[in-house]
Amino acid sequence: MTEGPLLGRSVRFAGDGAVEILDRRVYPFEVRWVRCATSEDVAVAIERMVTQSSGPLYATTAGMVLAAREARTEPPGAAAERLRAAGARLVATRPTNNHIRDAVRAILDATVDGPLPDASGAELAEAVQAAASAHDAAYRARSAALGRHAAGLLEDGARVLTHCWADAYLIATVEAAREAGKALEFVCTETRPYLQGARLTAATLVEMGHRPTLITDGMVAAALADRLADVALVAADRVTLDGHVINKVGTLGVALAAREFGVPFYALVQAPDPLAPTAADVVIEHRDGEEVLHVLGARTAAEGVTGYYPAFDTPRRAWSPGS
Numbered sequence: 001m002t003e004g005p006l007l008g009r010s011v012r013f014a015g016d017g018a019v020e021i022l023d024r025r026v027y028p029f030e031v032r033w034v035r036c037a038t039s040e041d042v043a044v045a046i047e048r049m050v051t052q053s054s055g056p057l058y059a060t061t062a063g064m065v066l067a068a069r070e071a072r073t074e075p076p077g078a079a080a081e082r083l084r085a086a087g088a089r090l091v092a093t094r095p096t097n098n099h100i101r102d103a104v105r106a107i108l109d110a111t112v113d114g115p116l117p118d119a120s121g122a123e124l125a126e127a128v129q130a131a132a133s134a135h136d137a138a139y140r141a142r143s144a145a146l147g148r149h150a151a152g153l154l155e156d157g158a159r160v161l162t163h164c165w166a167d168a169y170l171i172a173t174v175e176a177a178r179e180a181g182k183a184l185e186f187v188c189t190e191t192r193p194y195l196q197g198a199r200l201t202a203a204t205l206v207e208m209g210h211r212p213t214l215i216t217d218g219m220v221a222a223a224l225a226d227r228l229a230d231v232a233l234v235a236a237d238r239v240t241l242d243g244h245v246i247n248k249v250g251t252l253g254v255a256l257a258a259r260e261f262g263v264p265f266y267a268l269v270q271a272p273d274p275l276a277p278t279a280a281d282v283v284i285e286h287r288d289g290e291e292v293l294h295v296l297g298a299r300t301a302a303e304g305v306t307g308y309y310p311a312f313d314t315p316r317r318a319w320s321p322g323s
Contacts, residue, residue, distance in 0.1 A: 053167035147172020
């Protein structure tokens, strides 16, 4: 039985207890693991885009395990506060995607903010490890179910346009389609400025036996007008209760082009966020504009140019249960 694509296993514990995170900034050209000895190291790795999409969820649960181990010698009250502080630090790393917030909340609710408010440091380390493993497993199970549902929406032979890297959701969809005997084709946007589509999505699809077609971000409308794809399939970093789909910047353009050319647009999401009634309740991360002036470490813009980088945008779609 195969372990699945490498990007689905991108956070791991080393033999000495440190956390290793696959560096998505250089993959697939280089398989580099960033070593994190502390929960702060994990937080910095998330901020610096070592990992993204589902990766910060797995990194966060691992970071909370490290935080609990760091508090092993603390008295009960101090250990709990140290764990809460580590959780707050992780949540602050990337505010738009709620995977990090929900992972921290689940672990705290299962431990110091739930049945173990007075746990010793040693007891807390063990309990956090169990809670982290449970949260990871539940997320993977929900992703598999989402993938089966998404695969059911795709016709045999469908040509699927992707944007950015949908991580566990896309892996699960491809696996479910294959199990159902459906042959899919893929068209991937490059996804500036980190080229996640050109690198992460494309490399994983190749690893899973596909030969995707790559287009630049500016080609989406032309590709859909030319019927290069039959359906657009993206992930969603957050969906609000009133129907705003928030995803990697550029998704709005994909959605508008899909509507213009009559192409179905599907956003993969496990559930709307009950804490976000409207888009106004979601903090949109704005990253350093310098990032758009470079590609894979090389400057691509003229000197004297200013960059602007909202990391997410919000195509609005009506949402109803089962849609």
